[in-house]
Amino acid sequence: MTSEHEKQKPPLPLLVFRLRALVLALGESTAPAWWKTEFMNETGLRFLERLYPRTSFQAAVHAAGKAASDAHDRAVGRVGVYHLFRLPESMETEMNRMPPDSDEGFFSGLRTALGRPEKLMELLAPLCGGTGTDASPGAKRIGTDKDLMTTAGFEKTASAYHHAFAQGKPGFPYFTAEPDGGRG
Secondary structure, eight states: OOOHHHHSSSOHHHHHHHHHHHHHHHHHHSSSOSSOOOSSSHHHHHHHHHHOTTTHHHHHHHHHHHHHHHHHHHHHOSTTEEBTTBOOHHHHHHHHTSOTTTTHHHHHHHHHHTTOHHHHHHHHGGGGTTOOOOOOSEEEEEEEHHHHTSHHHHHHHHHHHHHHHHHTSOEEEEEEOOTTTTOO
């Protein structure tokens, strides 16, 4: 049986990876920064290219993602919730299996936008899929774990981040885990 995210083009894990990269780059380039990392900028990427020549972009997303995950966990908690930087294990596994060069076109566009929040916002806007959000700054529940693995859930997440960055205030969209795994 194929799940909904396996049928989509591009696949959901790739879209989630793109959203992570954009949110990380925006989170580092806002004033004040949402997390104190320097991996999602040209200097950070050049440093990582020396250590990880084939996977520097993935390494940057992973390293900055750890700091972003901590910031999100402080805002929304760890028990019974998922967010962009802590997803169900099946999605994390799929994202880790992606080949390093699976999204070169996106990476080159992102790299030219690094350090320029207005350009990063332009890259983020299409991921929202036209979905509006009433997200206010801070922690915002936008669905359950069942919604998390759908295009609509992904678009709501992207939209919540877009709104938060547009307001210049940290936003932490999250999904709650249903006790029965979403089957009831």
